[in-house]
Amino acid sequence: MKSCSLSPLFRMSSDSAPLWYILHTHISSVERGQITVSGSILVIRGKTFFTFKFIIPRDKTCQDVYDTLVTLSQCIEELPAFCYKESHEDDWSIISMYDDYARLGVPNDKWILSNFNEGYAVNITSYPEKLCVPRTAALSVLIGSSKFRSRGRLPVLSYLHRENGASICRCSQPLTGFNSRCGADEDLMHHVLKTNPRSGQLFIVDTRPKINAMANKAVGKGFEDENNYSDVRYHFLPVENIHAMRSSLNKMLESKYHGLENSGWMKHIRSLLETALFIAESVKSGVTVVVHCSDGWDRTPQTISLASIMLDPYYRTLHGFQTLIEKEWLKFGHKFSDRCGHIFQPDSNSKEIAPIFTQFLDCVWQLMVQFPQAFGFNEHYLLTVHDHVYSCQFGNFLCNCDKERAEMQLTERTYSFWGYVSRATHEFLNPVYDATSSSFLKPDLRPSNIRWVIN
Known part of the structure; x- marks a missing residue:
């Protein structure tokens, strides 16, 4: 899959909880929080005024997610707009x-x-x-x-x-x-x-x-x-x-x-x-x-x-x-x-x-x-x-x-x-x-x- 994938997916821990899709281009900052007895904390803040706080059981998994997110879209041609195949020049x-x-x-x-x-x-x-x-x-x-x-x-x-x-x-x-x-x-x-x-x-x-x-x-x-x-x-x-x-x-x-x-x-x-x-x-x-x-x-x-x-x-x-x-x-x-x-x-x-x-x-x-x-x-x-x-x-x-x-x-x-x-x-x-x-x-x-x- 290209790195310009439109929506990294995060799922809440409960099976009954809703599924949330977050465009990675909407992410303003990603922060590692303190390690708790329940797991490692990852905080994602958005450019459109959302904040998600995740508790991830394994610290290595938390670090892997963090590393992945902070390396997304470092080049303009990796942005979602370039993933579309059809052309609509008249638009x-x-x-x-x-x-x-x-x-x-x-x-x-x-x-x-x-x-x-x-x-x-x-x-x-x-x-x-x-x-x-x-x-x-x-x-x-x-x-x-x-x-x-x-x-x-x-x-x-x-x-x-x-x-x-x-x-x-x-x-x-x-x-x-x-x-x-x-x-x-x-x-x-x-x-x-x-x-x-x-x-x-x-x-x-x-x-x-x-x-x-x-x-x-x-x-x-x-x-x-x-x-x-x-x-x-x-x-x-x-x-x-x-x-x-x-x-x-x-x-x-x-x-x-x-x-x-x-x-x-x-x-x-x-x-x-x-x-x-x-x-x-x-x-x-x-x-x-x-x-x-x-x-x-x-x-x-x-x-x-x-x-x-x-x-x-x-x-x-x-x-x-x-x-x-x-x-x-x-x-x-x-x-x-x-x-x-x-x-x-x-x-x-x-x-x-x-x-x-x-x-x-x-x-x-x-x-x-x-x-x-x-x-x-x-x-x-x-x-x-x-x-x-x-x-x-x-x-x-x-x-x-x-x-x-x-x-x-x-x-x-x-x-x-x-x-x-x-x-x-x-x-x-x-x-x-x-x-x-x-x-x-x-x-x-x-x-x-x-x-x-x-x-």
Whole structure:
């Protein structure tokens, strides 16, 4: 049997007990416990919030099971997605970010889809090859801005409000250090501002705590100086980094209901929703917003995606929500493989693992609780998405960016999750959905309204 077997099987000791199947890709950690009079203890913790504790009569057997589990999936091609034999390439074309741009009216007289990153010619490897940028921005401006941004991630369009012309753009932090500046980057921001002639100012939302952004200046990075960017207002709307989120989740799972408040998880959820609401209300009022964190692939997709859901009912439909994930998370390089720990490497540390996408789904669930008729999909769908982000049964969520997925030929070698959903749509529809229920969602973010989702 190949090592990418889908479900290692554990059976409870009693013949009358249920049989439990655990996907090995769902295993977060395996721990050896103390030896007891009944046997050796083995604890398995899961990425989808389960914990199993086994008492194995023989210590050697316990060690053999432990050794087997910690050596599973050390190579991407050993993951379950590569075990499937049939090809469903058509399933990969069900969702397209460029169809979404067309729905938003792009390209138009303000915005253009540019091929300047085609073949990753300018080495922006974590962005898609075709990018939506201001029509008036010259190629030299785009390339110059890219060289001044962390990982080359220059400001590009994410969402366009068709009625008022305001937009949401995304990027990474600039390489300002303590006093550096870049004329091309300043020009590009001005071009972004001019795509919205109804507004005379541009908001830049930095989702990092200000002290963290200041610390980045010491390593040649940092944030924009309002004195160098005309008609720009800078807003720090702090959301903690991946290390704080990982720690918070671990504390939450350890405490569960007891001491939940001390984990800080609900505070982080509220911070994300508050930042997203600020972005959404700014765009609704006619102001264009540029959003970034450090590299622009964690807090940036979280807040932009949530703001888009608040602004646009389309993203609350099943198809629209999938499009949002495809665009903001997959195409723009959220590091699913690193953040979800898809590849087990015993000698590596786990500092890249963080529940960023889990937090996003939690925030969506918070909105669903407050606006139960506004979403075309149900809670079961959110749980299914979360499950398969970690299951590695589909190619969509493998690797860290679109370029890596193309190099692995995942559209030819694996199934698409969107195809699976399209054949099981009836399971995921919300029976009380009302497409006319609300055009703009403004959640009540008082602490008492932020709910505990895991049960």
